Amino acid sequence: MNYVTTADKTKLYVKDWGSGRPVILLHGWPLSSDSWDDQAMAIAEAGYRAIAYDRRGFGRSSQPWSGYDYDTLADDLAAVIEQTGAQDAVLAGFSMGGGEVARYMSRHQGKSVSKAVLVSSVVPFMLKTADNPDGTEQAVFDEMGQDMKQDRAKFFASFFKNFYGVGMLSSPVSEELMEASRNIAMQASLKATLACAKSFATTDFRGDLPAFKVPTLIIHGNSDVIVPIDAAGRAAAKGIAGSTLIEYDGAPHGLFATEKNRLTSDLLEFIAS
Numbered sequence: 001m002n003y004v005t006t007a008d009k010t011k012l013y014v015k016d017w018g019s020g021r022p023v024i025l026l027h028g029w030p031l032s033s034d035s036w037d038d039q040a041m042a043i044a045e046a047g048y049r050a051i052a053y054d055r056r057g058f059g060r061s062s063q064p065w066s067g068y069d070y071d072t073l074a075d076d077l078a079a080v081i082e083q084t085g086a087q088d089a090v091l092a093g094f095s096m097g098g099g100e101v102a103r104y105m106s107r108h109q110g111k112s113v114s115k116a117v118l119v120s121s122v123v124p125f126m127l128k129t130a131d132n133p134d135g136t137e138q139a140v141f142d143e144m145g146q147d148m149k150q151d152r153a154k155f156f157a158s159f160f161k162n163f164y165g166v167g168m169l170s171s172p173v174s175e176e177l178m179e180a181s182r183n184i185a186m187q188a189s190l191k192a193t194l195a196c197a198k199s200f201a202t203t204d205f206r207g208d209l210p211a212f213k214v215p216t217l218i219i220h221g222n223s224d225v226i227v228p229i230d231a232a233g234r235a236a237a238k239g240i241a242g243s244t245l246i247e248y249d250g251a252p253h254g255l256f257a258t259e260k261n262r263l264t265s266d267l268l269e270f271i272a273s
Helices: 033-045 070-084 096-107 138-163 175-187 190-202 206-211 233-239 260-272
Strands: 003-005 011-018 022-026 049-053 089-094 113-119 216-221 244-248
Touching: 003 070, 011 033, 011 070, 022 033, 022 070, 022 096, 033 049, 033 175, 033 260, 049 070, 070 096, 089 096, 089 260, 096 113, 096 190, 096 206, 113 260, 138 175, 138 190, 206 233, 216 233, 216 260, 233 244
Parallel strands: 022 049, 022 089, 089 113, 113 216, 216 244
Antiparallel strands: 003 011, 011 049
């Protein structure tokens, strides 16, 4: 199966590798399911079924005008689970993808899900408000939107340096990998790119946290400048009963690449536990 069709006839490109217990991988903004390839390979080789799909508007999926709110995105995930026949699944959401996991758990009562993983996730709430003082100022997101409208390619050139923690003295990934990431990001529609940025910046998932009634693993780098850990990983761990938080010391946002082997190992250990 290469595509799943959603309720509004959007086609989602799906990779379905291996067999056994399903592990559904949700990618971050502004990438595609390809960002999970290393982990998906390892999961399939370990005897599980790795399912990864391109979010609407991104990668090889359809690029509709609407549907970039988290309710619709969670319904898209429900369509993937139903049409792939996934049962007893592990959901793993990276960055923006963590929001889909959270909203699915509440909106669809965690149907067919046995475990959840949040990696560098935007859950529970990114925006700084009076009752969320560790969040990011609205002005930061406004500037991101303006820069993308002005010159999206130029914006991504600097964005991915922060994403992967590339600086004057450190370069945990190759220039070729950053170039590949920029190219994938440019495949998405401008509408989807802007609308999803608004969604992950402003959606409050704090009310979704009680719906996590399955074992939940949270992994976050404590040097993440894209989604800072205090408002995200640490806050999620406090809000999800019985969850386990693993902090990667000194790690940036893009853990699937910068901490590839460690992340893969932690995922496989959690799936098997």
